[in-house]
Amino acid sequence: MNRHSILFKIGIFFSIAFVIITILFKFMYDYEFLSVKEKLKGHYHKVARYVMQHHTGIDSNDEFLKNLEKKHIKIVGDDKEKLVKLPKSDSISCGMLYFDLYEKDGYRYLVTPEVTGGLILKDMNTKPINVYYMWWLYGAFVFVFLALFLSIAISMYPLKHLQMQIRRFGEGDMDIDLASKGKDEIAEVSNEFDKAVKKIKAMINSRVIFIRNITHELKTPITKGRLSLEFLEESRTKDILTNVFLRLNLLTREIVQIENITACDCNVDKKSYHLTDILDNAADLLFLEPDSIKNNLDNRVFEVDFDLMSIVFKNLIDNGIKYSADSEVYLELQGNELSFCSRGEKLQYPLEYYTQPFTKCDANLSESFGLGLYIVNYILEKHEYALSYSCKNGINSFTIAL
Structure with missing residues (x-):
């Protein structure tokens, strides 16, 4: 169990x-036992006083016997030698003399000193010292205590369910149900979070529909415009319009690509693939021949999402070609690090700056909208891979730690 969990802390508190x-309860039991024992000693102390009063002549023999009868005490002639060999229960002090108390066969016997005649007095109404009701109280307390702990533990279970559902939601699963019929605070939190999830789901669906409608509506006039330009004569106006439609088409394509990746929170389906196969697919997306991209990739396999990693390769290769001095990219695999290398000037800002959307390395480059590295970094984070950048001897290297 997690020692930082609330249930663990409650368990420690209850323990x-x-x-x-x-x-x-043990102290209370001992105190109650001693209290009953003191009352019992008081009872036999009175009996000892009757003996002393009879011994000193204050009471007659008849009065003495009558007093003993009131206390349910009887003078018996049991074997005194055998009796005194038994463990002594207690000693009653009366005057300067001590009266010994013994227990035998469920009865108590009070043996008087020899100076008083060495009488053996049997308590005919002997009752055991019984304070076991304290343990019944303790048992009832334990039952209530455990019932309370189990009640709290059961009431905490929906919190664990809520945690699991929130984790699923964080991983991109929108089809979760957090509604609760309970009436405690945890149920209220679950219901409020369920409302928030439904509202977020509705907003995301609206966003998806909105972006897809926009891209669909944009593609139609862009396509018509580009077709219409083919019928125009060559002129500066045609070049400007061609450039405008090209930028609009690129922007629409980037928006669609981002939407496809982020709409469902980019669920990663990892399987074993050769890096060469991913490179071939990325080259096809860029309309390049795979052999035109230099590399030292071997036949090792890695656990990746094929489609998403193909986009990573495509964007890094595309950036390398666009921004390199010789339009060439080299892929170098060293251990579990894959570097996309190209000649060019060192980046002006840290890598974190370029992994933000709509940030470009070259503001004058019209063919880019600054979304490539943002998409790359997003996909790699979903793979739990890291992207780093270095520049040595005029070689820019974007490295993926696989």
């Missing part, structure tokens, strides 16, 4: 409380 209450 400490249980130990403390058990110790208190």
